[in-house]
Amino acid sequence: MRHPVKKVLAALAVTTAAAALTAVPAQAAGIPGFTIVVAPHGGDTLQHAQKLARTLSARADVHVELAGGTYRLSAPLKFDGEDSGRNGHTITWEARAGQQPVLSGGQAVTGWQLHDPSANIFVADVPKGADSRQLYIDGASAPRAAITIARTDVQVTGTGLTIVNPALNYLASLPAQNRIEVESQNSFTDRYAPVQSISGTTITMQQPAWNNNNWGYDTLARPFAGGTLLLENSYAFLQTGQWYLDPAAGKLYYKAAPGQSPAGKDVELPRLTSLLQVSGTYDRPVRNLAFRGLSFEHTTWLEPGTSIGYADQQSGAFLASAFPQPADFLTSCQIGCPQFEAARNSWHQVPAAVQVSAADTISFEGNTFAHLGQVGLGIGNDANAHASGVGLGASGITVRRNTFTDDAGSGIVVGGVQPDAHHPSNSAMTTKNVTITDNLVTNVARDYKDMAGILSTYVTHAVIEHNEVSDLAYDGIDVGWGWGANDPGGSQDYRNRGLYAYQPVYTTPTTLKDTVVRYNLVHGTKKVFHDGGSIYNLSANPGAVIDRNYIYDNHNTVGLYLDEGSRYVSLSDNVIQDAGVWAFTNASSTNNTNDNTLTSNWYNTGATQVATGAPHNNVLDGNVKITDGSWPPAAQDVMRDAGISPTGH
Structure with missing residues (x-):
């Protein structure tokens, strides 16, 4: 059981954190634990609870329980290394049983x-x-x-x-x-x-x-x-x-x-542009925090209305400063040009309302990310997307059984797009071991419609499974980044475009590998943009597995899309219903969309546009087109089991 700090900060208009410290009881025998109770009035009560939790976290698990109601924040809540659970203990910020606290920036x-x-x-x-x-x-x-x-x-x-x-x-x-x-x-x-x-x-x-x-x-x-x-x-x-x-x-x-x-x-x-900022340093990351049963609501993001605008390139990456351009750019640079390639490594990412970077063992469970003016949850994005100024470096992050809805940008974005994301100058920058499971991501990317419901870029071992992703202008689940240009040996496509005048041809792999995209239910995608796919991979992704997903209602577009440079991806036992193209490889003589396998998938409509044979060597084997509307039992199992599981994992 937990030992309450004598209802410390109970109803939290009653005392200051400093006074409450004197009320902490000695540890009793048995299971240790402290509970701090907060109510949505009394000024800076959340900050008082945060200070108190710091003093207790080395001694036991700490639970900061928020009573129901709206907490109108005058500034974002910021957690750094001082806010970590220590000595193996966890600090959990959570809703009181049966209550619904809202952290509002409005x-x-x-x-x-x-x-x-x-x-x-x-x-x-x-x-x-x-x-x-x-x-x-x-x-x-x-x-x-x-x-x-x-x-x-x-x-x-x-x-x-x-x-x-x-x-x-x-x-x-x-x-x-x-x-x-x-x-x-x-x-x-x-x-x-x-x-x-x-x-x-x-x-x-x-x-x-x-x-x-x-x-x-x-x-x-x-x-x-x-x-x-x-x-x-x-x-x-x-x-x-x-x-x-x-x-x-x-x-x-x-x-x-x-x-x-x-x-x-x-x-x-x-009024606020973010609500929660969890960010330490690479030497001292934030550790052992959990957030449960909270609602994050009412933010905006103002940069698109400034002289920067929103010069979108793909899925929330945009140009954020002036660059040298050819004088005739309106004619000479409408399908790329060398000067444009010089800007590629400077693309920025849309920031999130809830930001996590330089952090380890952080979990979000049973929360709601709704009515937000940008990305809902950003994990280990580039530094430009984090108010702390420290990007990347997120490890052991779990996102389970949350709801993302009515957000202006993606529900979840993991990883960065700049060079330190794919070839980090400090190994602590690597974003890795991120689990996204049993979440509902629906009706997001409402304003920045180019964004996928879930995007994972340069991440080592992202597990994206048993989510329901629906009602989107663009893609459902996107994995990877870089168009193969940053993979070992580079890409002839990008030699031709002139990229390597501005960056090296890398000889070592990127941080993208071992992605798992499994048992997701993806539907109602591609409402505005025909390009892209319901589930999409970009660049080499060694060890990647995309299997047992159920895709339907994608407005006659692409179900499984392997874009430029996709390599070493296994796609099997997926069900693709009513697509225009059930499987597509963006393969040409100058890119490396090679060595992928598509096996034992079921589809009822749509073309197969997969480049097999030399030099691409993508493999199609045992895929079945259903012509009579009768899905076999194995396909029906996938259709039944995909999406949010009844009991979680």
Whole structure:
């Protein structure tokens, strides 16, 4: 049993941590343990509990129990090496039995008044200077003010856009033009670029966001397969159910449906950009922490609205600074160019609301990551995605039986994309032994639609099993990074593109190996982007196993996708239902998508596009096409067992 610290901080408006220390009883015989009880009032009660837990963690396991209610954080909770469980003990931050604590980075918005009766637009006061890209109403994200335009309404120039459709000439008369953004949904990228000013028919865009969004691959100027173009974030764009925030005036506007009002609704305006930061150092990582039964809610991420924009490259990696470009980049660098390759190793990652780096033996179980303005949980990402400034280095991380929903970015992102992620300069940087099991990841990547539900990049032994991943614009589960360019011997493709003028050809393997993707239920993917796959691998992944997954409802796209440089991956006993292409290898004479095996999989529709024979030597063996709708018993077993298991593991 646990020994309570005399209900230390009980109801936690009653005492300070310093006073509570005097109430700690001597250790009793038997199973040691301390319980600290926290309630959602009393100012900095969580910080007091954190300080107290530090003093006890060397003596026994410590449980910090949070009573039900909303804890409105004025700053993120930060855990470093001092917050570790010591001497083999664990500090667990958890919900009290039967209760639902919410760690919120938001502010409740009340006091709504009718602003424009003819349009049913309401207004409420918020603190001046408060900014957010998200708003949550009655437990769901509400869209920002936006209109869809045709790509033929505008012409792309080196400095912005020229208005071609006279119906858009009113844009020059709008206030706060530098808060307007262009969103371009392409084949696999989802790009945001902010406006600088509008004069007549000339829209000048902020830099470097504009240039960065218009070179490389699948650009705003030349998407591979068209896609939706939107103008966002102006009062003039308000449509029913949408909102607009004026930070300078401290006013929040909402256009309600006829006869309705936001008054009386739970309206949450995010104020924080992260909630929980778990990060030590490589010499002294955070150890032995657990988080159970908590809800993490109401954050935003503001960088896409700045001059940086969101120059998306793939699955949450983006360009975050200016780079030398050819003068004719709008023509010479729409399918890559050598100068673009010079930027490749500087891509940034979208940060997470809950961040874990330089950490060992950390677990998340039974939590909810909902209504968040970026990635839900980031594990061992690059340093640029961690507020601590320390990236990578996550080991022994367990993510079990959590729910990720209504988040702007991916549910979970593990690993980094920069050189220290794949060839670490310090072995302690390696992100390894991460288990992601029995989680529900649904309806995430709502704003940054290019992101997968779960992404694991350069990780040694990631185990992703028995998850349900659904309702996504892009992919379900993505594994790997680098397009084979960082694997031993490099890639002829990237020799041709000029990458190796800016980085070495590595002779040793990357940290990516021994990935397990098993018994996952993946459905409702590819709602916006046709490129990619429901389950996807990128680059060499020795020892990787992708088996017994059930994929359906992927909008007639690719089920199992082995992208450039994929090697040594075994895919077996998967069920792929109603796909356009059930298995695909992106193999060419200049890449190394080789030596993979696809055996004993079942599918009922779709082409087989796998490069077998020399030089790729991918193997297809024993795969069965079901033509009569009668799945064999072994396939039915996979369909039944895939997804969240009833009892967990």
